[in-house]
Structure formats: structure tokens, C-alpha cells
Amino acid sequence: xxxxxxxxxxIGGLVVCYLLLSLGVVDxxxxxxxxxxxxxxxxxxxxxxLSVMLTAVTAVLAAVxxxxxxxxxxxIPGLKTEATNVAQKAAEKTAREVSEEALAEVKIRKMIxxxxxxxxxxxxxEKEWGNDPMDETR
Numbered sequence: 155x156x157x158x159x160x161x162x163x164x165i166g167g168l169v170v171c172y173l174l175l176s177l178g179v180v181d182x183x184x185x186x187x188x189x190x191x192x193x194x195x196x197x198x199x200x201x202x203x204l205s206v207m208l209t210a211v212t213a214v215l216a217a218v219x220x221x222x223x224x225x226x227x228x229x230i231p232g233l234k235t236e237a238t239n240v241a242q243k244a245a246e247k248t249a250r251e252v253s254e255e256a257l258a259e260v261k262i263r264k265m266i267x268x269x270x271x272x273x274x275x276x277x278x279x280e281k282e283w284g285n286d287p288m289d290e291t292r
Contacts, residue, residue: 155221155225157221158217158218158221158222158224158225159218159221161217161221162214162217162218162221163214165213165214165216165217166210166211166213166214166217168213169209169210169213170206170209170210173205173206173209173210174206
């Protein structure tokens, strides 16, 4: 970001220098190339000053926008990679939690108790009713 700010300041300075030369504020009398005739005012009017400042601000903002675009271009692949890694870790964690929950000791004990209760109930019912005369397997 420091490089981007340096570039923005440099471009803004170039724009201000160009506008000052083109408005005639700085000319050949001052030692810089400019219009050959002497300007009517040695200082720009308020409107000229305002236009120079707004143009400089616009140029600086454009340079900053270009810098942000360049930085974003180089960081998007990194963001994609990081998002992929985070999604994979979340999926692994979720799968691990689901498997641990499915095989939790409490659930298995409850299933065993329920099955044992059902078997005991079936045996009691069979004793109570007696043997089935139609059942030939016994």
C-alpha cells in the first residue's frame, strides 16, 4: 500500500504541475517553460485554483483506485485458497462430530438397553402365552 500511495502522490504532483503551467501561473520568467506572454495575474483566480485542486484530487483518487485494483488482482487467488482451506476444515470437523455423535457411548447404551428390554418383554410374553402349537421349529 505504501507503493500505491507514492504512485498516487507522484501522479497528483504531475497533474498539478501540468495545470499550473497550462494556466500560466508558472512561465518562462520563473525559469520553467510555459507560455511566452506574461499572465495577466501572477496568481490564479479562485476558480482556476479550485479547478486545479479538484483535478489533482481526481487524479490521486484514480491512482489509488488503480492501486487497489492491482492489489486485489494479486490477493484474490490467495483469498480463494484460504476460503477452500476453511471450507475443507469445517467439513472435516462436521463429519468428525457427526461420526462421534452417531457412535456415542450414550446412544449405544440406550440402543442396547432398548433391545434388551424388547427381548425380555418377548420372553415374558412367550412364557405367559405358552408355546405355539403351530410352531414346528421348537
